[in-house]
Amino acid sequence: MIIWLNGAFGAGKTTAARELIDLLPGSRLYEPELVGASLRATLPKERLAEVDDVSELPSWRRLVVDTAAALLSEIPGPLIVPMTLLRQEHRDEIFGGLATRGIAVRHFLLHLEETFLRVRIDGRATTDDDAARRHGLAQLPHYSAALPWLTHDAHTIDTHGHTPRRTAEAIAEAISLDQGACPIVQTPPPRTETLAAGMLLFDDHDRVLLVDPTYKPGWEFPGGIVEAGEPPARAAVREVAEELGLSLPPRPDLLIVDWEPPRPPRPGGLRLLFDGRRLTPDQIRAIRLPADELRAWRFTTEDEAQTLLSPNRFDRLRWALHARTRGRPLNLEAGVPVGG
CATH class of the missing domain: 3.40.50.300 (P-loop containing nucleotide triphosphate hydrolases)
Structure with missing residues (x-):
């Protein structure tokens, strides 16, 4: 301790x-x-x-x-x-x-x-x-x-x-008296490349929802590591349920696949973002955070998100919004589109 x-x-x-x-x-x-x-x-x-x-x-x-x-x-x-x-x-x-x-x-x-x-x-x-x-x-x-x-x-x-x-x-x-405890739910750091799935959720002004984790700096998209044998889209839906208390349709549209190169001590891997679409007012009112994982949530414009997200996450958001507009997913490497 x-x-x-x-x-x-x-x-x-x-x-x-x-x-x-x-x-x-x-x-x-x-x-x-x-x-x-x-x-x-x-x-x-x-x-x-x-x-x-x-x-x-x-x-x-x-x-x-x-x-x-x-x-x-x-x-x-x-x-x-x-x-x-x-x-x-x-x-x-x-x-x-x-x-x-x-x-x-x-x-x-x-x-x-x-x-x-x-x-x-x-x-x-x-x-x-x-x-x-x-x-x-x-x-x-x-x-x-x-x-x-x-x-x-x-x-x-x-x-x-x-x-x-x-x-x-x-x-x-x-x-x-058991005071001063800082309960943080966190898994051991990965040793090999990981597959992570995140979900973009929007309000009726097309602002994107971000969350503030208690266990690492900066803001994030709802989402997390895909478990062994788990379909990535289902993992994103599961993470939204665990982090926000919301139930979403099981097959959201894919927006981007981004390969994140290893940068020690981070092993890198594939990062996927899915389109969770607009939340209804009732869904927004129903959001509940796990206190041992997330401190806060908020809807942000793209410009506001740039001040809250790390550069690589903001690149993913920027291209995911572009993919959402054109209706076709994008393949990225280190935040840069590749292919057609």
């Missing part, structure tokens, strides 16, 4: 984590900052100059997950992780990656009002590196902006007036 202590710089994450070790038998401190230090020492300075913080590197997020899994193969845990995560897509990527390895996460937000945070951060001027102090102050607006999703996702513990020991005791008590 992972006990993730989130919060702004100066909230007392690391000191509380060290106290928490005494309260949870078998627990160990795991600091992703050490993963970042290794990357800083290894990557060329040109690559590091492209990001403001090491957490923006996909390799850092992948290594945080892999290192946690490796540590838990050596020790029983739990691992206590004092690390700030202010971008929800990074939270989804890391927690989703842990879920694929069967590692449960308890997410706690150690919260302190900005006025008190500034006092704490300024108080470190004589003992800490001033660059770290400036970094902490610069992060405060980002922390305030992240609070809406943080307080929804994590169990919040107000640290104002608390000693590190008292904060640790509050966390231990919350754990004993």
Whole structure:
């Protein structure tokens, strides 16, 4: 198990984590900052100059997950992780990656009002590196902006007036009450090329429905991996039923077939999109999401979808809409049409 202590710089994450070790038998401190230090020492300075913080590197997020899994193969845990995560897509990527390895996460937000945070951060001027102090102050607006999703996702513990020991005791008590759990349903990462089927669903303005997964960054089409022996169209219909609670006709029209090349650690494979057609107002009102998989859904225009989807998924959407207009499916390779 992972006990993730989130919060702004100066909230007392690391000191509380060290106290928490005494309260949870078998627990160990795991600091992703050490993963970042290794990357800083290894990557060329040109690559590091492209990001403001090491957490923006996909390799850092992948290594945080892999290192946690490796540590838990050596020790029983739990691992206590004092690390700030202010971008929800990074939270989804890391927690989703842990879920694929069967590692449960308890997410706690150690919260302190900005006025008190500034006092704490300024108080470190004589003992800490001033660059770290400036970094902490610069992060405060980002922390305030992240609070809406943080307080929804994590169990919040107000640290104002608390000693590190008292904060640790509050966390231990919350754990004993099963608070802070982040239920994420996720299968192990595929080792070979996969076949996935998605469904495009529309409203009466021809906006397309997208969903926001809890286990990976960005938005997606309803859909998923085709199971062994399962017809792809039926898989897309099944996924819509599981993800949205909607029953669709069993034989939707195919819009595109796209071959996604392998890009480690992703193995690639075939990606199919089907036309689920327009939903009725009653169907839209009936949409229900599984909370352990999907956070939200929305209808979007093509332009709005470009800001929500990854580039390869947006290419699929763009060509799928074209295929829908012309009434004939398209064959793509890496998002580019091939053939006639």
